[in-house]
């Protein structure tokens with residue numbers, strides 16, 4: 001990163017004078033091709049009109065109404081981009097009340113006891129989605145753990161795998177004689193009785209999911225509120241990674257009403273569990289395609305969910321989950337490798353239908369076996385015509401391999417990564433697979449060394465708190481993880497895969513902008529680009545490494561509008577005598 005000692009870079013006469021905003025005496029970390037750091041920056045309308053020395057920017061751009069912020073050494077970053085969120089689900093998750101942090105079986109039991117006091121006898125208590133690798137006990141709760149109340153059926157939701165208490169099993173008629181549903185399992189304990197764990201079989205529970213539906217206005221408010229939360233975290237664009245028609249309508253309505261606080265790039269995920277002919281027909285009939293829309297709301301990629309999740313032991317791996325999978329996920333077969341939801345031929349047929357419609361392609365592929373399957377299909381498509389121009393990508397790819405990365409490099413495949421999972425999930429996953437088998441768990445250094453474009457994302461899906469949501473969407477936490485690779489146990493997971501803070505910032509700016517086909521408009525601070533900026537409370541380049549996760553945004557500007565201003569933000573002045581160094 002270099003600080004320039006040259007003069008002003010500005011646009012032509014039409015935009016030159018009378019800026020709306022000028023930032024001076026800051027560290028403007030541009031993320032341009034040369035990683036230049038400027039001291040001054042001017043904004044007019046929705047665009048950046050000048051960067052350079054503070055006094056030059058003031059001299060050329062300041063008019064009588066220009067609002068001047070003196071940053072006193074604080075940094076201005078390009079607006080941050082989270083390439084992977086699920087805004088509606090997250091917004092709704094705490095819309096009717098806060099969820100407690102459930103990080104242990106004891107906390108879960110207290111939650112159940114608390115709920116029982118206010119829930120009429122006989123009514124369901126459902127423990128909101130909690131991931132077993134993130135419980136201090138590192139095990140899936142069984143019915144005995146949930147039998148802390150006896151007058152309520154209780155269910156524990158870990159996504160594909162659920163657990164139920166004795167009353168829940170009884171009123172649902174689940175006994176040792178209940179046949180396993182197709183693809184699912186009623187797990188038995190040592191006594192031959194159901195131990196409460198239901199793998200892909202939660203639908204056997206009668207009445208557990210009967211929550212009151214949300215109204216249309218509630219959905220709009222929840223979505224808007226969540227997007228506002230992103231802006232407060234310093235995010236100016238998010239990629240929403242699994243939308244269908246009803247969600248597309250909600251986003252469009254927010255935009256029409258002037259209530260869309262951040263830019264959104266939508267990933268369409270049709271239901272690929274149906275027969276392939278139906279999926280192909282729906283793709284053909286759809287009016288959508290990549291880049292359709294405008295700079296506030298547009299379509300990004302087309303997605304298939306290829307395998308399950310590492311947090312529930314269903315990600316499709318190259319190796320078996322082994323004995324620890326039994327404790328952590330309630331598995332019964334130590335040779336189990338996870339679940340591939342879509343076979344390679346079906347995936348090929350779906351992608352072969354989507355590509356001619358102009359779609360960028362991706363698949364949720366978390367386990368190594370799923371990554372390899374996706375790359376097999378990309379290779380088949382690449383042979384027909386080069387896939388690189390579509391900027392198609394692997395999504396998650398938690399379990400990488402040098403061979404898979406070579407294939408990505410060769411074909412020009414990008415990566416959508418979740419560095420926060422290194423922190424939360426690697427302690428439990430290390431016990432499942434052995435630490436050595438986590439050597440390629442989000443290998444960020446290897447990606448960058450090979451020139452693979454990496455887009456950082458949180459996979460935020462539950463909760464409103466940027467630091468305690470599942471998954472935390474604080475971009476500074478996720479950057480800190482990419483830099484330190486420090487787990488919840490305080491260990492560094494494979495030091496050689498650490499990246500620099502500038503590279504981490506690129507992963508939350510220019511990288512995702514490129515993945516989203518927006519690199520000409522966003523992702524760096526350059527004259528003529530959209531004025532998407534975040535002012536932070538310290539200098540990003542020199543603050544202690546461990547303080548990076550504590551960085552707080554003071555101002556979030558999107559398209560030249562102040563979308564978020566913290567109470568501790570610097571105050572603008574229109575006085576012409578503002579001094580610049």
Ligand SMILES: [Zn+2]
Nearest residue numbers: 084086241459
């Ligand atoms: Zn996701």
